[in-house]
Amino acid sequence: MNELDQKINTHFPGLVVRKDLVKTVKGNAIVPSYVLEYLLGQYCATSDDATIQTGIETVKEILRKHYVHRNEAGLVRSNIKEKGRYKVIDKISAALNDKADVYEAEFSNLGLKQVLIDSRTVKAHPKLLVSGIWCIADLEYEFTEDKNASPWILSTLKPIQLSHLDFSSYIEARKQFTTDEWIDLLIQSVGFNPEMFSKRSKLTQLIRLIPFCERNYNLIELGPKGTGKSHIYSEFSPHGILISGGEISVPKLFVNNSSGKIGLVGYWDCVAFDEFAGKQKRVDKALVDIMKNYMANKSFSRGVETLGAEASMVFVGNTQHTVPYMLKHSDLFDELPDKFYDSAFLDRIHFYIPGWEVDIIRGEMFSSGYGFVVDYLAEILRSLRNHDYSDRYQQHFTLSSDISTRDRDGINKTFSGLMKILFPHGGASKEEIEEVLKFAIEGRKRVKDQLMRIDSTYGNVRFAYLDYSQQVKSVTTLEEEEYPHYYHKTIADGEEGERTTQAGMPPDAVEVQQIVEPALKEKHLNFQENQKGISFDTLLGPYLIGATKITIADPYIRQFYQVRNLMEFLETVVKLKSQDEEVSVHLITTEDEFKGEQQKEYLEKIKESSSAIGVNFTWEFDGTGTIHARHIVTDKGWKISLDRGLDIFQQYGMNDVFTFANRLQQYRSCKAFEATFIKNDMSKS
Structure with missing residues (x-):
C-alpha cells in the first residue's frame, strides 16, 4: 500500500475496499458494482492480505451458491423445491394484484412471477414497486392443491444497502486529508487510478456525482463512445436508475393518470437517460413538455393536481463529430433528437460536461488502490441532499x-x-x-x-x-x-472568424512545411488544463526557423515519456530545417538518481539517430545542481521560457499505436502551463 492507501484504511476502517477486487469476484455475474462491493464490504473491508484472500473466497462462494444466473434459473428453482427454503441474490420488483388483493413479487433472473410478498415489506421498501431493487432474499416453496395459489413465498428480503451511517464520523475523518488526497480518494472510490488524470479531469469525473447529492440537478454529458458516461448511473448507487435507449413514457417517468401511480421521479434520487443523443429517436412531445416543467419547477401536473419530486435528471449520449466540426456547422447540442433540441428544454440544464475531454477508458486507468465501498459513499451523498x-x-x-x-x-x-x-x-x-x-x-x-x-x-x-x-x-x-x-460565430451569420489560437495558428493547421517565418513578437501565453490543439510545431516552430544552434535547459529529461518529448521536439527541428543544413541541439539536464544508466542509454540513442539526418545532438548533466529554470535558447536571438519544460502533455495511450494522440500532439490534452517568448540578442553568442 502507498501512503494514501494506508491513510484511507486508518481513518475509514471497515468502510473501504481494494477496488481491483470487484473484477476478481465478478466473474460472469451480470450484477452492479454496488452489489459486489456490498458483499466485499462485509468480508474484505480490511488491509490485511490474509483476511482479504479469505474474504474473496467467501464472496465467491456466496455468489456461486446464491447469485442467480439466468441460464441456471431452472436449477435454482429445483433447489428451492427440494430444500423448501433457499437464499438468492436477484433483482426483485413488486406489483399489486388488485383482484386477489395481494402484492406479488417478480424475480428478474430467476424468472419467477406472482410470488407472494407481505404488504409490510412493500411499505418498508417502496422502490420494489418501481423498476425493482437488488436484494438478498429467502424464498420458500410450499405446494398446494389450490390452483389459484402460488407455491412460491418470499419469506425475508434485505435490500443490498448500508444499514447504518455515521455522518459525523465521516466529517471528522475528512478533516484528516488534504484536498488533493481527498480528491484522489474519491477518484479511487469511483474505480479509477488518480495518477492517470489531471486535476481538471478529476473534477469532471466528480461532477457526475452531483445528481446524487443535489436535489433536482439537471446534467448533460455528450461525448465520444467509451468514456464511461453511463457507468456511474448504472453501477454506482442503489439510489440511481439508468434508463437505456433514452425512450420512456410519461406514465413511467412521472405519473399514471389512470392508476394514480407515481413514476420513477418519485422513488429515485437520480434518473439517467442513456443513449440520449440520436436525431432519429422518436420522442413524445408531451414528455418533453412535462419534463421542461419538472426541470424548472420541481413539479408536474396530474389532471388538476400538482405533484412534486426531488429526482435529478441526467442525459448522456454519444457525439458523432469533433468539437470544431460541431462548432463550425451547428452547435454542441446538435446530436439531440429534434424534440429535445428545444431552447426552453436546454435552458433548464445546469451543467454540460464536455465528454470530449474525458479519455476513452483504458485498462491502466483502473485503480488497484483503496476507495470507499460505493454503497457507503452513495449513502453519504444521499444524506448531503439535505444540506x-x-x-x-x-x-x-x-x-x-x-x-x-x-x-x-x-x-x-x-x-x-x-x-x-x-x-x-x-x-x-x-x-x-x-x-x-x-x-x-x-x-x-x-x-x-x-x-x-x-x-x-x-x-x-x-x-x-x-x-x-x-x-x-x-x-x-x-x-x-x-x-x-x-x-463565436452563430448559425445565422454562417461566417468563419479569422481569429487564431494562442499558439499563433488555427488548431487544424498541422502542416509545418507551410510555416513561413512570421513577424515574431515577444509574448506570454497561458494554456489551460485539458486544452488541445497544441503541438511543438505550432507553439515553438515559428521561433526555431533558421536557428542553427539550440540549447535546451530542462532538469527533467529522465523518464521514458520525458525523453520521448525531447525526441518529438527534435522532430520539429528536423521538419523546419533544410536537408542541406545542419543544426546543433545541446541539452542540459540532471542525472536520474535511480536510473541514470538507462537515462544515458536513451540520450545516446537519440544522439546516434540524430547524426544521420543533420542534427548534431549533444547533452550534459548539470553537476552544480543549480539548474531549475526550463527554457530553450536559439542563436536567432530568442529565449523561450517554459514553466514545465517540454513536459506539457498529460498521459495518453503511449503504447497504443492506433490512437492519434500517440501520433499527433495536437490531439493530446495538455497540462496547465505558461510560455514566455523573449527577444534575447545576447543569446547569439
Whole structure:
C-alpha cells in the first residue's frame, strides 16, 4: 500500500475496499458494482492480505451458491423445491394484484412471477414497486392443491444497502486529508487510478456525482463512445436508475393518470437517460413538455393536481463529430433528437460536461488502490441532499449582474454539489472556493453559449465574477480558448472568424512545411488544463526557423515519456530545417538518481539517430545542481521560457499505436502551463 492507501484504511476502517477486487469476484455475474462491493464490504473491508484472500473466497462462494444466473434459473428453482427454503441474490420488483388483493413479487433472473410478498415489506421498501431493487432474499416453496395459489413465498428480503451511517464520523475523518488526497480518494472510490488524470479531469469525473447529492440537478454529458458516461448511473448507487435507449413514457417517468401511480421521479434520487443523443429517436412531445416543467419547477401536473419530486435528471449520449466540426456547422447540442433540441428544454440544464475531454477508458486507468465501498459513499451523498452549500462563495465573491436568475441557479447548484463532495466539513481556502466557482460557471456558460447560437432571442451574457476588491474576472470555456474562430460565430451569420489560437495558428493547421517565418513578437501565453490543439510545431516552430544552434535547459529529461518529448521536439527541428543544413541541439539536464544508466542509454540513442539526418545532438548533466529554470535558447536571438519544460502533455495511450494522440500532439490534452517568448540578442553568442 502507498501512503494514501494506508491513510484511507486508518481513518475509514471497515468502510473501504481494494477496488481491483470487484473484477476478481465478478466473474460472469451480470450484477452492479454496488452489489459486489456490498458483499466485499462485509468480508474484505480490511488491509490485511490474509483476511482479504479469505474474504474473496467467501464472496465467491456466496455468489456461486446464491447469485442467480439466468441460464441456471431452472436449477435454482429445483433447489428451492427440494430444500423448501433457499437464499438468492436477484433483482426483485413488486406489483399489486388488485383482484386477489395481494402484492406479488417478480424475480428478474430467476424468472419467477406472482410470488407472494407481505404488504409490510412493500411499505418498508417502496422502490420494489418501481423498476425493482437488488436484494438478498429467502424464498420458500410450499405446494398446494389450490390452483389459484402460488407455491412460491418470499419469506425475508434485505435490500443490498448500508444499514447504518455515521455522518459525523465521516466529517471528522475528512478533516484528516488534504484536498488533493481527498480528491484522489474519491477518484479511487469511483474505480479509477488518480495518477492517470489531471486535476481538471478529476473534477469532471466528480461532477457526475452531483445528481446524487443535489436535489433536482439537471446534467448533460455528450461525448465520444467509451468514456464511461453511463457507468456511474448504472453501477454506482442503489439510489440511481439508468434508463437505456433514452425512450420512456410519461406514465413511467412521472405519473399514471389512470392508476394514480407515481413514476420513477418519485422513488429515485437520480434518473439517467442513456443513449440520449440520436436525431432519429422518436420522442413524445408531451414528455418533453412535462419534463421542461419538472426541470424548472420541481413539479408536474396530474389532471388538476400538482405533484412534486426531488429526482435529478441526467442525459448522456454519444457525439458523432469533433468539437470544431460541431462548432463550425451547428452547435454542441446538435446530436439531440429534434424534440429535445428545444431552447426552453436546454435552458433548464445546469451543467454540460464536455465528454470530449474525458479519455476513452483504458485498462491502466483502473485503480488497484483503496476507495470507499460505493454503497457507503452513495449513502453519504444521499444524506448531503439535505444540506445547501450554494452560498459558501459569497463571503469572497459575487456573480456578475449580467448573469440571469436561471444561470445563477445552475451555477449555484453545481457549486453547492461540488463543495459537498470536496469540502463537506467546510474548511476550503479562498483559492479552492474560486476554483470550484470558476468550474461551475464554465459548465453553465457552455449551455448558454450554445443556446445563443440556437435561438437569437437569447442576449449575450458576460459570465464573470467579482472579488471584494471589485476586480472582474471573466470565465471562458475550454472550447472557446481552443477554437475561437468557430466558437463565436452563430448559425445565422454562417461566417468563419479569422481569429487564431494562442499558439499563433488555427488548431487544424498541422502542416509545418507551410510555416513561413512570421513577424515574431515577444509574448506570454497561458494554456489551460485539458486544452488541445497544441503541438511543438505550432507553439515553438515559428521561433526555431533558421536557428542553427539550440540549447535546451530542462532538469527533467529522465523518464521514458520525458525523453520521448525531447525526441518529438527534435522532430520539429528536423521538419523546419533544410536537408542541406545542419543544426546543433545541446541539452542540459540532471542525472536520474535511480536510473541514470538507462537515462544515458536513451540520450545516446537519440544522439546516434540524430547524426544521420543533420542534427548534431549533444547533452550534459548539470553537476552544480543549480539548474531549475526550463527554457530553450536559439542563436536567432530568442529565449523561450517554459514553466514545465517540454513536459506539457498529460498521459495518453503511449503504447497504443492506433490512437492519434500517440501520433499527433495536437490531439493530446495538455497540462496547465505558461510560455514566455523573449527577444534575447545576447543569446547569439
